[in-house]
Amino acid sequence: MAFSGFLEDDEKINYILSTRSRLYPLEPRGLGSFMKEGLISYITRLSEAHCIEVGTLVSYECSLNFGVPRIYSYHSNKVMSTFYKDATSINGFGSISLEMEKAIKKLTLRSDIEEMNLNKWVFIPRNKSIVKRYKHWCSQCYSEWKEAGVPIYDPLIWSINLLKICPVHKTLLQTSCPKCFREIPIIHHRSMISHCIYCFNSLITNIENQATMSEEEQLFQEWLSESLGSMLVCEKEFVDTTSICNSLKMFREKYCENNDRVFSRVLLIENKRRQLNAYCRGAAAPHFNLLLWFCYILGVKLVDICTGGEFTQNGRDSNDSLHDFKKYFMIENKWSKIDKVLVREKLQKYYTCYPPRSFKSISRELNVEESYLRKSFPKEAKFLSTKFRKFREAQKIENLQMQKNLMEKVIDDFFRENNAVPSKSMLKRLMGSSHVTFKRELMDYYREKIKEYNVITHEYFGVIGPFG
Ligand SMILES: [Zn+2]
Ligand SMILES: [Zn+2]
Known part of the structure; x- marks a missing residue:
């Protein structure tokens, strides 16, 4: 439908609003x-x-x-x-x-x-x-x-x-x-x-x-x-979770004598036998990480297991080294299995890390909760946190000084060309940071600086620049 002359203004507006x-x-x-x-x-x-x-x-x-x-x-x-x-x-x-x-x-x-x-x-x-x-x-x-x-x-x-x-x-x-x-x-x-x-x-x-x-x-x-x-x-809509349940059930039947104990051993999750049974019955859906683990250990594709495809066991050979892989899937019980000596060693490795890392990001990387780490390793936690804080403070001071130096130069250059000091917004633009709100310290510094120039202006030209 095109606009025709007889359309009222209101209709035109409605038409535009409904199609755009x-x-x-x-x-x-x-x-x-x-x-x-x-x-x-x-x-x-x-x-x-x-x-x-x-x-x-x-x-x-x-x-x-x-x-x-x-x-x-x-x-x-x-x-x-x-x-x-x-x-x-x-x-x-x-x-x-x-x-x-x-x-x-x-x-x-x-x-x-x-x-x-x-x-x-x-x-x-x-x-x-x-x-x-x-x-x-x-x-x-x-x-x-x-x-x-x-x-x-x-x-x-x-x-x-x-x-x-x-x-x-x-x-x-x-x-x-x-x-x-x-x-x-x-x-x-x-x-x-x-x-x-x-x-x-x-x-x-x-x-x-x-x-x-x-x-x-x-x-x-x-x-x-x-x-x-x-x-x-994958373009397919994943309609429900029955395909996962079917895949698991089929596998249990074919390769594990339809026995949960055998199946859980194959998947290296002996402690999750009852859960596994619930997954096969369709009473629960496995957590995403656990589902990935199943795919990894059975050597099947995630897409296949989710779309109910049948798969064979072409899995992985050595179960010993596979156990170690669990940590990448984060499916172990976090609290009971923490090896304190190992965690302490890992924490101490961060002592020399440059640039220092925040304690939060370290805990995330170690996959141990921050509160637990702070409670169990107070000395290490304090050292790392302090180190990061001091580093950030030093960074801030350094950045501020760099900004001040740049500001000085920009004001000076501007003054040479225009015989006046730049306004606040002009200054920001010249410093290439027009979208930033200056910190109060930097603002104070600006006021201090332009005062000096205004004095110069008075002395030499007897006027204050038009921009101040
Ligand atoms: Zn890339
Ligand atoms: Zn940044």
Whole structure:
């Protein structure tokens, strides 16, 4: 239908509003491939495309379309709403993820928004820990995209919890800002794709991740990235969990004399015999990590087990070394099996690590809860925390000094050219940080500096510059 002259203004407006999307329907990246974009990345890019902060987009656009008002529009976008605490699951599943999916769909009128989260993965119990709380990214991918002139984004696969490597480059993902060394929440009211939300430093660098992993873990990570990748491109809807139950049941019948004890021994989870029985009966669905473990140990593909395909045991040979692999799947009972001597040794290894790591990220890497570590290893915990704190303080002072030096130079250059001092906003622009709110210390320094120049202006020219 085209506009015709007789349409009233109101009708015209209604027509326009009903056929146009409220927000720019940005093209998601990588759809159809294992590197498809995650919904949080999409929201971030959407806010960038509209030159607003993520907080503004969420508060004033998305939340109006939520069934439950999770965030109130009269809340300033600066308010660190509790919304962001739960919002990490937007890339995964659950009510926030669904609501966000619906809201973005409505705002962009795109039909492919649901591809960007894990809502289709109905085969796993709805456990939020499947997605990461902190941003992980591959600097090689970022650099390549930048060079190719294509939009930078965060693939969904990077945000799946067990994965530590980039599926393309097979190298460790970055976990903290190369400048301020802080970990960046995966979603924040001022999230940016390629910049740190704390120091605004670009995350597109050529600095390789310094951390290393064993050859064994590398192999596991490559296996994992392939498994997850093939799940992400699978077009089939995972309708229910019966296919997993059928697969397990079939395997038990064929290779384990239909006996739970034998089956649990094959899977190296003798202590989970009753659970295994529940999985075969379909009374419960295995935790995602456990499901991955089954696939790993039986040598079957995650896609096959989830789509009910029959599989044979072409498994792994030596059970001894396989036991060690459990730690990569994080399926051991965390509390009873902690080897204190080993953990202490591991903690002490971080003493010399440069740049120092936050205690939180260390505990996450060791896969032991932070509170437990602090209680059981108070001396080590205190040492590491203090070291990190001091390092960060020194960093802050150094950064401030660098900013002050730059400011001095910028004011001086400006004064030489214009016989006046730059205004606050001009100064920010000249310093290449127009989007940053200066810290009070830096602001005070600016006032102090321009006073000196105003004195000079008075002395030599008898006027105050037009900009001050
Ligand atoms: Zn990469
Ligand atoms: Zn930073």
